[in-house]
Amino acid sequence: MTGRIYIYIFIMAAVSFAIRVLPMTLIRKPITNQFVQSFLYYVPYVTLAVMTFPAIVEATQSPISGLLALLVGIVAAWLNVGLFKVAVSCCTVVFLAELFLI
DSSP: OHHHHHHHHHHHHHHHHHHHHHHHHHOOSOOOOHHHHHHHHHHHHHHHHHHHHHHHHHSSSSHHHHHHHHHHHHHHHHTTOOHHHHHHHHHHHHHHHHHHTO
């Protein structure tokens, strides 16, 4: 069992190394393809969304209150409300939803 962990660590290190080094060594010219540029531009935002949205719904006692807070947060952000006010409004919605609905 102990020997397997070293194999797993080596594989993870090799994958992490390859992800970071291969683009630097294989792509020498600037990327001119508009589709690839836009894809690479949105990768960090999509990754953050994929990690954040399930956590929002699952962090509360019920998924309904998390979903309500998510919807309120999206609407508040769409209306250009500040980040602090969005966070406070989402927390308030979760508190009220869990207090009255559940």
